[in-house]
Amino acid sequence: MEAQLNAASIPTAEALQACGADEAYRRLLRSGARPHFIAYYVLHMPLQSRPWNDCKGAEKLPCAEISTRWSPSTGASTNTALKKS
Secondary structure, eight states: OHHHHHHTTOOSHHHHHHHHHHHHHHHHHHTTOOOOHHHHHHHHTGGGTSOGGGOOGGGHHHHHHHTTSBOTTTOOBSOTTTSOO
């Protein structure tokens, strides 16, 4: 994951905190990472000071939905509500 984050121009924990999980996941996809909801957990949970595998039950549903917001080939939003005008 460290190499993938570096390739996505997220070299430090501070850079991850600054951009947030959604933007970091989008950057990972744009840099060629394979889409998978676990990758989103790995980004999202530490921002809450929790281990990546601490996401349980109903909490997983929003994370899995969020991980599908971005097109794997372009990193563009697939949700019209998220697209900037």
